[in-house]
Amino acid sequence: MNRFRFRIRFEDRVGMVRDVAEVVSGHGANILSLEVKPGEMHIQVDQVSPTVLENMLKRVQTIANVLEVTPVEWLPHELAQQRLRAILDTVEEGILVVDARGTVSLCNRKAAEILGLGHSLIGNSLKHLGFPREILTSLGVGRLSQQEILLSTPYGRLRCLVKSQPLVDEEGKPAGAMITFEKMSQVRRLVQSLTQPVMITFEEIIYASQKMAEVVALAKTVAKSDSTILIRGESGTGKELFARAIHMASPRRDNPFVVVNCAAIPDTLLESELFGYANGTFTGALKGGRQGLFEFAHQGTIFLDEIAEIPPYVQAKLLRVLQEGCVRRLGEMLENKVDVRVIAATNRNLEEMVAEGSFREDLFYRLNVIPLYLPPLRERKEDIPALAWHFIQKFNQRLGKNVRSLSEAALRRLYDYDWPGNVRELENVIERAMNLAQGERIEPENIILPEKNLASKSPSGLKRAMEEIERQAVIEALNQGGSVRKAAKILGVSHTTIINKMRRYRISGKTSGQWK
Known part of the structure; x- marks a missing residue:
């Protein structure tokens, strides 16, 4: 014997519900649910035999003004609940509906999945589920805008982005709240899908030389692993590419x-950008704190360009990430596990920096697991025709041109140049030539290159002399002031300028021994 639901259509009159209820109860049936609206009634009964049910329905049909008695599969409120459940379960955010005490009365599939508790969420309090105090105190008070929180789940600690919308009763009094939340990893994926720049593949890297063919083959091989890669090469060789x-x-x-x-x-911002910060860490910090770029890159790749420029205290925290896969936000004691592949790049000699003490030796070895060296363009000039033609096609589209070739004399000018700016400089030269070209071919007069003395990598005697004067001025200011900040004040420049000059001229405490 199962529960039975039926619908009664009738001409509206006083006493219709009473008459129906008398017939049902007279047949020994227990009414479990009753929904009434003008001209229509839905009833759910329990614990009757098929014979009793058949007799009861025939008797209901004979009640005055009853038009039709029809079995139905669901009551209207059950259908509404099913539709609501279907809608909630299609949402990719976790949804909890709680009463004024913070007890869960409704949840969707995603909430159960995120919190790892299944349907046992119903009847649990937000406090028991690990939601922080500010979520509890916001119930019925007002709308809580997006806030990042840390939850403890059966899977471990989990960072989520939470919002809260208060619910009120018919009298306008607080009745609870609807809370929506999602994993920060999901938020990151959404942001990444909306903001990700155009990515390229190895097939889109232009080259013709054997040297580059070997580099590309090695890069394709190591791409399949998670090991850290250090890309070395001069500026403009295509490290980010x-x-x-x-x-x-x-x-x-x-x-x-x-x-x-x-x-x-x-330097003052690099640490918080990479590792994030907790709520209230410093003046101007976002409420609820902020994740760092390592957390944002979770399960992806982070590319640390110009890695040689990070200050020593950040080097130590970066080493921790590489060794343990852990990130600690500024102002927090807890560490967060991150799964990030690191690719670093530099055009500086890290071995020399390690010898000088300006770059940590242990960090260098952690970064240099798979070294990848990109040769400068002057060492692979057979790539110039292919690159030049690629840039011609690119700028034809951008500039609305119809250039079809380079003259032999123009190509010879490209071959004869040493390209201190590498591929980036070649692209600029071709763009300039495209603007100057009058017909369908780039001529030698369209190729404008710096004078050879300007293209030389070695600074002139005057330039060297000026750099030495500047270097000595910085050292004297450091010796006189005893600190970087005081040296900056003496020279009338910013603290960051002094630090940059120290890096450029490789000035360290060993240079004078009189300042810290």
């Missing part, structure tokens, strides 16, 4: 690729 191609050839291709130019971020 290779980093992007490695990411796209790796199992992490569908996850974030995060680029950090370590030289472009001030």
